[in-house]
Amino acid sequence: MSGEVLRLSDVGVRREQSMLLREVTWTVQENERWVVIGPNGAGKTTLLQLAAAMLFPTEGTVEVLGERLGRTDVFDLRPRIGFASSAVAEKVPADEKVIDVVLTASYAILGRWNEEYESADVTRAVELLDALGCAELIRRRFATLSEGERKRVQIARALMPDPELLLLDEPAAGLDLGGREELVSRLSALADDPMAPTMAMVTHHVEEVPEGFTHALLLRRGSVVAMGKVDEVFTEEHLTRCFGLPLTVERQSGRWYARAR
Numbered sequence: 001m002s003g004e005v006l007r008l009s010d011v012g013v014r015r016e017q018s019m020l021l022r023e024v025t026w027t028v029q030e031n032e033r034w035v036v037i038g039p040n041g042a043g044k045t046t047l048l049q050l051a052a053a054m055l056f057p058t059e060g061t062v063e064v065l066g067e068r069l070g071r072t073d074v075f076d077l078r079p080r081i082g083f084a085s086s087a088v089a090e091k092v093p094a095d096e097k098v099i100d101v102v103l104t105a106s107y108a109i110l111g112r113w114n115e116e117y118e119s120a121d122v123t124r125a126v127e128l129l130d131a132l133g134c135a136e137l138i139r140r141r142f143a144t145l146s147e148g149e150r151k152r153v154q155i156a157r158a159l160m161p162d163p164e165l166l167l168l169d170e171p172a173a174g175l176d177l178g179g180r181e182e183l184v185s186r187l188s189a190l191a192d193d194p195m196a197p198t199m200a201m202v203t204h205h206v207e208e209v210p211e212g213f214t215h216a217l218l219l220r221r222g223s224v225v226a227m228g229k230v231d232e233v234f235t236e237e238h239l240t241r242c243f244g245l246p247l248t249v250e251r252q253s254g255r256w257y258a259r260a261r
């Protein structure tokens, strides 16, 4: 794999008359932690779905973990990728127990049936839930959890198969201030963990970028506005262009803040 986890070359995604992404070229190296940021409708989820091998490009090429989409069996590739998104969470059966939401990721399925799990799998699921502050939720039904609790369980599920690439689509969406801050701090700890997989996270807000994230890609209307090291990308000029309004941007104690000028 030569240290390269993702390579998109001149990628376009077309749906009917619209280009959801155009001429996107993006490379992610092993151990990098990326944030993909942009306004509503910029194409962030579309980009993450390509990285998750859930979508094929209309133009250009996508290589994930050394495998070229269109020339590889995505059913072999997907278990190597941890993907947490509200679209995945919506597919969890209403009466599924939290422990099973995490355990079933070993088979890349949603909804426990008659599969057998080794005790090592159960131990790993419990440890991951514990690390994400969900130890007391293990026997609860997923449908009864709060939004913040669900987000943390989804991240535990995404980590369960020990993925080489972890993709998080808006992990802090819908959380209150306390929930957001707790999640950002857990993601920051994960970003600092040298054993954690390469990561890419989608968000609308620079305030949600955890300390320890190394790179950023700014998207607007399907095109890349800027990409590279976070410090070089999160400038007033770039973020103003990305969100289409004049912004003041500050960094304090490793976190970023933006407001309209």
Ligand SMILES: Nc1ncnc2c1ncn2[C@@H]1O[C@H](COP(=O)(O)OP(=O)(O)OP(=O)(O)O)[C@@H](O)[C@H]1O
Binding pocket: 015, 016, 018, 020, 038, 039, 040, 041, 042, 043, 044, 045, 046, 047, 204
């Ligand atoms: N099947 C489709 N046909 C036409 N347009 C589509 C289709 N799917 C998505 N789009 C449009 O593509 C654009 C990009 O969608 P995408 O979900 O990737 O954006 P996003 O940056 O994740 O947005 P948000 O921040 O609002 O979640 C949106 O304008 C969306 O309406």
